[in-house]
Amino acid sequence: MTDVVKLTKLKFPDSQGDGSRRSGTHLYNGxxxxxxxxxxxxxxxxxxxxxxxxxxxxxxxxxxxxxxHPRTARLLASSxxxxxxxxxxxxxxxxxxxxxxxxxGIVRESADLLYHLVALWHRAGIDPADxxxxxxxxxxxxxxxxxxxxxxxxxxxxxxxxx
Numbered sequence: 001m002t003d004v005v006k007l008t009k010l011k012f013p014d015s016q017g018d019g020s021r022r023s024g025t026h027l028y029n030g031x032x033x034x035x036x037x038x039x040x041x042x043x044x045x046x047x048x049x050x051x052x053x054x055x056x057x058x059x060x061x062x063x064x065x066x067x068x069h070p071r072t073a074r075l076l077a078s079s080x081x082x083x084x085x086x087x088x089x090x091x092x093x094x095x096x097x098x099x100x101x102x103x104x105g106i107v108r109e110s111a112d113l114l115y116h117l118v119a120l121w122h123r124a125g126i127d128p129a130d131x132x133x134x135x136x137x138x139x140x141x142x143x144x145x146x147x148x149x150x151x152x153x154x155x156x157x158x159x160x161x162x163x
Contacts, residue, residue, distance in 0.1 A: 054118055054128050061122045075119055083123050086116040 066073040075083065090113035097105035121128060135145035142148075 052128075054114060057115065057118045058122060058128050061119065072119070075116075076122065080120075080123055083116065083120050087113065087120055090116050 061072070061076065064072045064076060075086070090109060093109040094106060094113050097109050118128070120126075121131070138148065139145040
């Protein structure tokens with residue numbers, strides 16, 4: 001049996017951590033793997049790593065076949081453009097459910113959005129750990145993992161310099 005969790009066996013994450021990555025080491029297909037973490041994060045301990053739900057989904061995508069998950073296999077076999085369109089579509093559905101004040105719909109559509117976003121990361125070769133590292137970098141810089149200010153151009157706010 002493989003260490004990779006199957007899509008049908010995904011469990012809700014526990015409430016112990018914030019789900020962010022704090023090191024350049026993480027689990028990948030059942031074993032440790034190094035990533036290029038920014039220098040500002042190099043002192044963070046690997047012991048704080050716990051795979052989150054998005055990490056489990058990402059790892060599970062490597063095991064998808066048309067036989068075990070036909071819809072996901074079709075998505076992964078589709079073009080980058082189609083996958084990106086699905087991300088946009090799901091984001092719009094989250095927004096629509098929000099303006100309708102449909103809490104359960106927001107939850108369902110958010111899960112769809114995250115699923116398609118992880119599929120897009122997979123297609124692009126983006127490891128979720130890289131996203132968590134960027135979020136941690138922003139939180140360390142700004143106090144919260146918010147969007148960085150835009151680059152200063154003739155009177156606009158200055159962007160925080162990336163390291």
